[in-house]
Amino acid sequence: MKTFHCQFCGHPIFFENVQCLQCGSALAFLPDRLNMSAIEEVPDGGEGLWRPRMRGRKVSGARYRLCHNHTTQNACNFAVPARDPNELCVSCRLTRVLPDLSVPENPLRWYRLEAAKRRMFYTLAKLGLVSTDPPAGSADGPIFEFLADLPGQPVMTGHAQGVITLNVAEADDAERVRRREEMHEPYRTLLGHLRHESGHFYWDRLVDEGGRVESFRQVFGDERLDYQKALQDHYARGGTVPDWQDSFVSQYATAHPWEDWAETWAHYLHMVDLLETAASYNTRLRIPGQEQEVEEVVNPLETGRPDFDTLVDQWVPLTLLVNSLNRSLGQEDAYPFALSAGALDKLRYVHDVIGETYSRVPAKDAQAQKNKDGSEAEAVGR
Incomplete structure (x- = not known):
């Protein structure tokens, strides 16, 4: 992924950042522009509206809301165009099933899964494989279910009919390393899992449906x-x-x-x-x-x-x-x-x-x- 800079002060920032450490600006990723941006609340613009923060006296006319998963769970840094009726950003709305967040370990697991998914979303979007601004709050791309094992019901990571299932245990480093060694694999990461399973989704879309x-x-x-x-x-x-x-x-x-x-x-x-x-x-x-x-x-x-x-x-x-x-x-x-x-x-x-x-x-x-x-x-x- 490319490096980003705070367009307000020029300081380097990273894809997961929510605040610039140099100037203190709030940050968000703007999917419709595929870029990180310093943002500021819109004065007298209605509760929850933000705009890109510009240098000097420049004022941006673009308006955004923060993803619902940011405002309620602090688990996302993507923004949503104000005209989009969906509360979730284009990445979060692809997740159909969450793990039980009342389980103490699951909020962190979910955060790690979504962070990896956002990175994959960025690459797919840069390749033109998913829409960054789908119409009327809709979604584009594979659907995700993040599930945990239950007694007698182990969760198998895989893809079926457009749905990617991932066992949330893969978000635990020690468990993922254990499985990698058990299966004699040289490489096993959350991002690698998601990229692999997205390949099954795009086989259907590009190869089978693509003739x-x-x-x-x-x-x-x-x-x-x-x-x-x-x-x-x-x-x-x-x-x-x-x-x-x-x-x-x-x-x-x-x-x-x-x-x-x-x-x-x-x-x-x-x-x-x-x-x-x-x-x-x-x-x-x-x-x-x-x-x-x-x-x-x-x-x-x-x-x-x-x-x-x-x-x-x-x-x-x-x-x-x-x-x-x-x-x-x-x-x-x-x-x-x-x-x-x-x-x-x-x-x-x-x-x-x-x-x-x-x-x-x-x-x-x-x-x-x-x-x-x-x-x-x-x-x-x-």
């Missing part, structure tokens, strides 16, 4: 293979397939073509998010094989649509850098994967499907949106 099933089968295999039996076979053999690295991004991807797609989809979201973060810090890389040339990392979510080869050329040295930084702090590799040519072919397919299906808002339209109130001469945030 790409035949091309999918040429790359990933025949999804008509019995899914439940395939998973049973996968776990029966301990998740191990000889030479799986030659064609798959992970061992779990070998279980079934649907899981192969979902794992590949998650890795693609990892890729574009990390590249955007690196680009926002003006990171420059020395590309292997081009020792005399230093190349600035491109932002795949804002600088047009870089070709896939450019993304990969920068992704490889960037992950080496990130892993080296982690090791210098005594941490495990942040990205413990090595992508083979076969895995990269599948990532290229995901890249092409997204590019063929959705186009980004043209620059002139984005500028018009930014200044749509007619009085705001400065972009909200950076």
